[in-house]
Amino acid sequence: MLSIKNCQISSEKWQISLPEIQLNSDELLVIIGPSGIGKSTLLHWLLGNQPKHVNISGQVLIDGQDVSLLAVENRHIGLLMQDVFLFPHLSVTDNICFALPKSAEFASKKQRYNKAQKMLEQINLEHLSKRYPQSLSGGERSRVGLVRALANQPKVMLLDEPFAALDPSNREKIGNWAFQQLAQQAIPSIMVTHDLNDIPASAKQLNLADYYQSKDTQ
Structure with a gap:
């Protein structure tokens, strides 16, 4: 479960005070609002990057643990952006291997390779395993990017x-696939989008504009 409490985003001219947010393990929250209101900034704050152009405060809890003061690498929060960055010199399999946690379970190269292959097979992407990023289509890059994020x-x-x-013909298909993967793995998720067509019917929505307040003198 993800909980966000007492979150406030503010600049010199405006502030946004959010209600308490709680997401269960298989839920998706979609954040909408006009450009410049702080949607992506909020995501990066949740990740652990403190923005410089606005002030953000609040409490972030994952499964009851307060992670608000933890560094990015200790929060166990994944991020998938529009521009999927894959290492161009590594194959799809090696990109996924790189993302696997440094743990005893994946201590050897063979263990990491087997796990990466299994992940690709489970979602019918094994045919991409030996391909390199530059040979992938936009939809393939998006799917591989999500797999790599999940590998961590x-x-x-x-x-x-x-x-x-993505082009319109692929957006809905890839989006539905991505949300299905996240729900199956019971990962609470937050998405920012400008396109309302990207929002699945089952998602919760939060419009930042509903909580916007100007600091201009009355």
């Missing part, structure tokens, strides 16, 4: 306009 075993997933670069 995040407790929460953040998605920042993840399907914006």
